[in-house]
Amino acid sequence: MIPNQWYAVLESKQVKKGQLIGVVRLGEKLVFWRIQNGDVHCTLDKCIHRGAQLSKGKVINHRLECPFHGFQYDKTGEVKVIPARGKNAIVEHYFKQRAYITREMGGLIFIYWGKWPEDEGKLPAVPMFEELLNKDFKYYTKIDHWNVHYSLVIENQLDVVHLPFVHSRTIGRGYRTLVHGPGIRECQGDDGLIEIQVQPFNVKDDGITIPLKYSEIPDNLKTYLYFRFPNIWMNRISNSTIIFIAFSPIDEENTLLYLRFYLKSSIPLLGAIIGRVGARGNLLIAGQDKRVVITQHPLKSVYKMQGQKLIQGDRPIVEYRRIRQKLIENYLEKRNEVK
Template sequence: MFVPSEHWYPVLQSRELGRKPLGVERFGRRLVFWRTEDGRAHAHPDRCPHLGAQLSRGAVDRDCLSCPFHGFAFDAQGQCRRIPAIGRQGKIPKGMALEAFAVREAHGLLWLWWGAPREVYPELPFFPELDDGWRYGTETVEWPVHYTRAIENQLDVAHLPFVHRTTIGAGGRSLVEGPYIESDDHGIRVWVTNAADVGQSPRTLAELATAAAGAPPGLHFRFPALWLLNLGERQKNMIAFVPVNESTTRYYLRFYHRVRNPLLARPLEFIMGLSNRFILNQDRRVVVTQTPRDSAHAEQDRLIGADRAIIEFRRWHRHMRDMPPAPIAMPATER
């Protein structure tokens, strides 16, 4: 049900994981995240291999994750280090181990590698323009939708005057010029203009390409799950889409800005957070009604030119679904 591709996915905000184990559902699986004493994050299935208890209800003890049921202790690589019932001299069975996922932490997010383990992992996907000099406030929401529909909603440039007619779509600008898009192995960049329809002919893609040269895209999607809206040189919105299960997607919606004074920055983040939540909720009312849930199965959809970014996303998504998994080079526990 999820893309069987080789990618880093954002799965949590860093601040959500403290010293206690945290159990969450991601990709339709129950996972446990925890930190060792050095602060590094680790992830495993949230199930003790002994009798199936949730490890997230246990504790971290001497850089091991201990099961609350019988005290079995597992290290960051998933190896069982203690079974109290057999004593210190007892021999731990070889099969008493946990799967360990590759985890990274950057940009205030925890990232999990979803795919076959690799000897060398690629860099994390992010937007380099957000690396330095920015503050941000985050809103967290969950929708009962498949992550493909959540992403496509943010690549849809034709719905604004209808879904958002009282907010960002005010003015009835229903004529879509473009979008002109560029894509590569990293993502999709979108340039578009929405105008009031007074009978004019929209600009051609060649004209839009000329206008886009040297200009930052209005929308930028980084595979597999990051979206950026360019509000200007000093303000941007970003969404990290987190697949929870087949019918749920979590949004980490961030408002980035360059206001350094905290007395001004915090009220700005609060106001923009409320605004972004309200606008996103306008989308929600429609997106939850789309069928089928997973757009990979929406062969009956009839797309138009204004859907070029969605078409490109579906092309990439279909390609990644059809790719065979990479050969396993080494255990995922080798970080």
């Protein structure tokens, strides 16, 4: 997991007003709590006093209260009240747990997994796909747990070569095993957003056709796979139908997928039925992928992986690994500068 990025970690509805939830994300035990004005906050799920789990406590106004001796934490992780000393006693700054900045967008909770910055205004943009914020879209979610590092799930979603094999009876029907390109674009915005866009172009193999190179892929080919670092992806099926996945990292060997089926429909009831069927379809297709991905070795994406012989069609995966490696190096460089 690479620090100093926004990770989608939960669905908004998992954290209700005045309530808290303890989860493992990015290899850490975290507690999320939502205060009355709707803001969500996040700290490590461990009291700095004597180690009780904060997620067993409660939300008091805008603070989180430990269930053991009532220490009260604010959103930055600072203890503001130690009841045994008197509620108005000053608390020293070192009474502080690690906290993460959170944002909500499109019904997802993101955390900036890094040090609390001095200037919140300088943080990169939250990497949500803007078109999914359109109120005309309704979405239907299924959650699926995979026993692999989130990077491998992402690689699978960028893999155009597997379609006719893993999904021979569903989205890969038609035995289109010959892989042109695929077309690929990379977009890096000034706001820190990094996106890989893929144009799949698989055809039936007639025994004569030679796969086109990336540069030969026609410009007007539909782009429908989009991945935004570090952990969201969408498949734009049409202007009114989109499949979206947030790959929420639990730890080095576990990932939670928030699979959403987005639909714009002018007939609400019919839309709800199609949406539910679509969400179930997402889960079915993800199950086909999971069956194979969990058998891969190693269960984590690494740049220049030993023992793997990649082919032209794997280029989106190579690009993913390359950018991921770059982000790791950037982080390490900055960390050394700070030291």
